[in-house]
Amino acid sequence: MKSPPLHLSTPHIYSTIINRSYSLFHFMALIALLYYRLSSFLLQNPTLPYLLLFASELLLSFIWLCSQAYLWAPVSRTPLPQRLPENKELPAIDVFICAADPKKEPPVEVMNTVLSAMALDYPPEKLSVYLSDDGGSSLTLKGMREASAFARSWLPFCRRFGIKNRCPKVYFSSLEDDLIHSRSMEYEEEKEKIKKEYEKFKESVKMAEESEENAIDHPPAIEVLHDKSDKEIPLLVYVSREKRPHQPHHFKAGALNVLLRISGILTNSPYILVLDCDMYCNDPTSARQAMCFHLDPEISSSLAFVQFPQKFHNISKSDIYDAQLRTLFVIRWPGMDGLQGPILSGTGFYMKRKALYGNLPLKDVEQLKQSFGLSNDFIMSVHHINQHNLHDNKESSSKPFQLQEAQFLANCNYEKQTLWGKQIGFLYDSVVEDYFTGFILHCRGWTSVFCNPSRPAFLGSATTTLNDTLIQGTRWNSGLMEVAISRYCPFIYALSRMSLLQTMCYGYLALQPLYSFSLWCLATLPQLYLWNGIPIYPKVASSWFFIFAFVFLGSFFKHLEEVVSSGGSIQTWWNEQQIWMIKSVTAYTYGSIDAMMKWVGLRKASFVPTNKVSDEGKFTLYQKGKFNYQTSTVLLAPIVALVILNMVSLVGGVARMLVTGTWKHMFGQVFLSLYVVVVNFPVIEGMLMRKDEGSVPVSVSILSLILSLTFLYLGSIVL
Numbered sequence: 124m125k126s127p128p129l130h131l132s133t134p135h136i137y138s139t140i141i142n143r144s145y146s147l148f149h150f151m152a153l154i155a156l157l158y159y160r161l162s163s164f165l166l167q168n169p170t171l172p173y174l175l176l177f178a179s180e181l182l183l184s185f186i187w188l189c190s191q192a193y194l195w196a197p198v199s200r201t202p203l204p205q206r207l208p209e210n211k212e213l214p215a216i217d218v219f220i221c222a223a224d225p226k227k228e229p230p231v232e233v234m235n236t237v238l239s240a241m242a243l244d245y246p247p248e249k250l251s252v253y254l255s256d257d258g259g260s261s262l263t264l265k266g267m268r269e270a271s272a273f274a275r276s277w278l279p280f281c282r283r284f285g286i287k288n289r290c291p292k293v294y295f296s297s298l299e300d301d302l303i304h305s306r307s308m309e310y311e312e313e314k315e316k317i318k319k320e321y322e323k324f325k326e327s328v329k330m331a332e333e334s335e336e337n338a339i340d341h342p343p344a345i346e347v348l349h350d351k352s353d354k355e356i357p358l359l360v361y362v363s364r365e366k367r368p369h370q371p372h373h374f375k376a377g378a379l380n381v382l383l384r385i386s387g388i389l390t391n392s393p394y395i396l397v398l399d400c401d402m403y404c405n406d407p408t409s410a411r412q413a414m415c416f417h418l419d420p421e422i423s424s425s426l427a428f429v430q431f432p433q434k435f436h437n438i439s440k441s442d443i444y445d446a447q448l449r450t451l452f453v454i455r456w457p458g459m460d461g462l463q464g465p466i467l468s469g470t471g472f473y474m475k476r477k478a479l480y481g482n483l484p485l486k487d488v489e490q491l492k493q494s495f496g497l498s499n500d501f502i503m504s505v506h507h508i509n510q511h512n513l514h515d516n517k518e519s520s521s522k523p524f525q526l527q528e529a530q531f532l533a534n535c536n537y538e539k540q541t542l543w544g545k546q547i548g549f550l551y552d553s554v555v556e557d558y559f560t561g562f563i564l565h566c567r568g569w570t571s572v573f574c575n576p577s578r579p580a581f582l583g584s585a586t587t588t589l590n591d592t593l594i595q596g597t598r599w600n601s602g603l604m605e606v607a608i609s610r611y612c613p614f615i616y617a618l619s620r621m622s623l624l625q626t627m628c629y630g631y632l633a634l635q636p637l638y639s640f641s642l643w644c645l646a647t648l649p650q651l652y653l654w655n656g657i658p659i660y661p662k663v664a665s666s667w668f669f670i671f672a673f674v675f676l677g678s679f680f681k682h683l684e685e686v687v688s689s690g691g692s693i694q695t696w697w698n699e700q701q702i703w704m705i706k707s708v709t710a711y712t713y714g715s716i717d718a719m720m721k722w723v724g725l726r727k728a729s730f731v732p733t734n735k736v737s738d739e740g741k742f743t744l745y746q747k748g749k750f751n752y753q754t755s756t757v758l759l760a761p762i763v764a765l766v767i768l769n770m771v772s773l774v775g776g777v778a779r780m781l782v783t784g785t786w787k788h789m790f791g792q793v794f795l796s797l798y799v800v801v802v803n804f805p806v807i808e809g810m811l812m813r814k815d816e817g818s819v820p821v822s823v824s825i826l827s828l829i830l831s832l833t834f835l836y837l838g839s840i841v842l
């Protein structure tokens with residue numbers, strides 16, 4: 124008899140209809156617009172600024188076209204964990220947590236993530252938690268020892284009283300008890316006891332003295348903090364891989380690959396949960412939810428990973444920086460879920476170990492060694508994963524742990540001449556290892572699903588300053604651009620390997636950094652023409668004007684519709700417009716430049732981890748919805764200059780229009796400048812009306828004024 128499905132999938136029929144109808148109209152308008160531009164070129168030889176404008180319109184149209192793939196067939200999924208087999212039938216899971224820098228990622232917080240993962244609602248003998256410490260910090264190791272001790276009280280407490288908040292920090296700071304059973308005297312007593320233990324645990328982690336350490340130069344250090352002798356507590360392992368100054372370590376992807384190998388010889392679980400060190404488990408049932416997909420006979424064989432959305436515990440109501448990446452997780456990932464599956468998102472996913480081993484046709488041991496490296500134990504583990512039925516739950520014939528072998532696997536030379544990072548494991552060709560690894564998995568025919576339950580499965584810390592947001596955005600866009608200009612460019616590499624719609628989704632993100640080009644052109648050139656009184660858009664009341672207006676207003680209001688229909692507010696929509704423009708002129712621009720420089724060999728790849736310790740003052744500004752312009756001039760000047768340029772040309776253009784009476788011809792440009800000025804009102808406020816520490820420094824305003832006036836002056840000569 125066929126077993127019933129373990130999950131339900133519901134297509135979003137209503138939004139599919141709206142989306143497709145809108146796409147059709149918008150597409151026709153774009154064709155008309157491009158026709159208008161091309162035919163005008165036949166009448167008159169285009170000048171360079173004109174060609175740039177046309178190129179940016181063409182590029183925007185193409186990016187828009189790609190984005191329609193996300194809207195084509197969105198679905199949502201509901202796992203049905205009550206249908207899962209009994210505990211003893213469930214497959215084992217290895218949890219990988221990555222930490223890199225004890226200053227930016229305080230060990231107490233990292234240990235909270237570790238504890239929340241150990242406390243997942245899953246048979247403890249089938250759960251193993253590995254922490255990678257790229258900082259090689261004794262503080263983190265000490266923290267792990269303390270966490271391991273505290274877990275012996277924390278885990279039984281959570282299980283006994285059915286606690287839902289299994290991240291101790293959250294549990295002890297939340298005002299209401301999140302209990303399955305009602306409160307009892309016994310519970311209160313136990314809670315007090317555990318609370319004291321937690322305080323002691325916190326103190327001892329904080330007090331640990333940090334010795335002289337070198338995060339980029341240290342030998343491998345591995346410690347099993349808790350073996351499986353106590354069946355009630357998951358295995359806990361600390362791993363700090365070897366790092367040497369002149370050896371590339373490939374950042375997080377490199378760290379994950381070391382964990383993949385060490386866990387291979389230690390537990391070799393068929394499934395892996397990957398977490399960033401700040402992403403604690405907020406719902407202990409996520410493992411069971413994920414298994415509803417991995418064990419569902421309908422989809423299991425081709426399913427590589429179950430992605431949960433990234434959600435954050437520190438998002439303010441207005442979220443001015445769109446740190447929650449709303450569109451990604453609310454619109455795009457459900458959209459891709461109706462195709463081949465969402466993009467891998469770095470953290471909060473349950474991956475099938477086998478999928479990371481590269482679908483290689485491996486026959487003999489020699490070949491295996493060339494691909495996976497020289498460790499016999501590891502090769503055995505790969506063989507085991509490839510040969511055995513994943514849901515075969517017999518305890519694997521695990522050998523006693525060999526520290527030496529594990530250290531060998533954590534050596535920085537281990538991967539030399541192998542396929543690690545090229546075809547096996549998490550891939551190294553881009554700093555957005557998640558996007559790139561997921562992309563290659565989809566190219567190889569694997570699928571993924573998106574699971575977005577109402578109680579967030581994981582919660583992390585989002586960037587809450589403009590500075591952090593832009594630095595992070597620059598890294599992401601550099602990584603995306605790296606893929607776009609490599610031989611893996613989705614439009615070339617993926618077309619024969621995945622569906623057209625899935626290719627468009629990957630292509631959209633790969634092209635995202637190029638929004639910067641279009642934005643730079645459209646926020647400077649029409650303004651330059653306006654300043655000089657030269658019309659470049661059709662005159663109001665002509666039918667061509669209507670086409671331009673439709674394209675602009677269509678996108679503007681479609682975005683509003685998407686935000687509102689997915690539970691966002693008008694303010695969210697407006698914030699997204701604002702931050703999109705700021706990110707385009709900074710993060711997207713610098714990301715593109717960074718990738719190009721890496722490409723020609725002028726720069727090396729880098730991964731600056733984000734700051735997870737928030738500064739009270741800065742956080743208050745974020746919570747109040749006030750932009751914090753304390754950032755480098757390099758990041759701030761572009762947007763300030765752009766806003767000033769638009770203000771100047773708007774005033775100059777309107778004055779000229781009033782004198783000459785040509786408003787019908789110039790309306791398009793006036794409107795565009797006005798739009799840039801209005802959307803960037805917070806920048807103007809930061810420049811002219813604010814006096815607090817987060818306002819735009821006067822030096823930056825002056826520099827930006829000089830830049831924009833120079834542009835207008837030189838540009839007017841060229842025209």
Ligand SMILES: O=c1ccn([C@@H]2O[C@H](COP(=O)(O)OP(=O)(O)O[C@H]3O[C@H](CO)[C@@H](O)[C@H](O)[C@H]3O)[C@@H](O)[C@H]2O)c(=O)[nH]1
Pocket residue numbers: 221222223224228255257373374375378398399400401468469470554555556557595598599730731732733734
């Ligand atoms: O050399 C490094 C650098 C970072 N990390 C870890 O990587 C994780 C993500 O770093 P973070 O500083 O939080 O960067 P984010 O930009 O917030 O990370 C997002 O973007 C990354 C890709 O750029 C993804 O890997 C992440 O999962 C995703 O959350 C953290 O746990 C770090 O400790 C390492 O292990 N080694």
Ligand SMILES: [Mn+2]
Pocket residue numbers: 399401583584733
């Ligand atoms: Mn992060």
